[in-house]
Amino acid sequence: MPKRSLDPLPSAAFHILLALADEDLHGYGVMRQVAEQTGNKMRLGPGTLYGSIKTLLEAELIKELDERVPEPGEERRRYYRITVAGKRVVAAEAARMAQVLRIARAKLWACNAPAIPGS
DSSP, X not given: OOXXXXXXXXXXXXXXXXXXXXXXXXXXHHHHHHHHHTTTSOOOOHHHHHHHHHHHHHTTSEEEOSSXXXXXXXXXXXXXXXXXXXXXXXXXXXXXXHHHHHHHHHHHHHXXXXXXXXX
């Protein structure tokens, strides 16, 4: 199976990187964080989550932590951390999305369309 392209970054991968931007998380923690940071508008199922994690690991945008001491009952959980390359990629994608939003706002303003929610 060919590797998935990460340019532009798929939405699920973007949200996973954002979830890991400020803390190390296990898979279920990533799922909860993505749901929380999107107001439950994006809910990652296990297939999407772990497929995206595999792609991000292969691209070295995240890494699996070996040194973490598991808490009781968490021995089987795998924790992930964003890498420096992952931080660069998520920042570049956020900048790309901000530029798209600026263009959309300008075009919608020019044609007197309703405002973009959150603007």
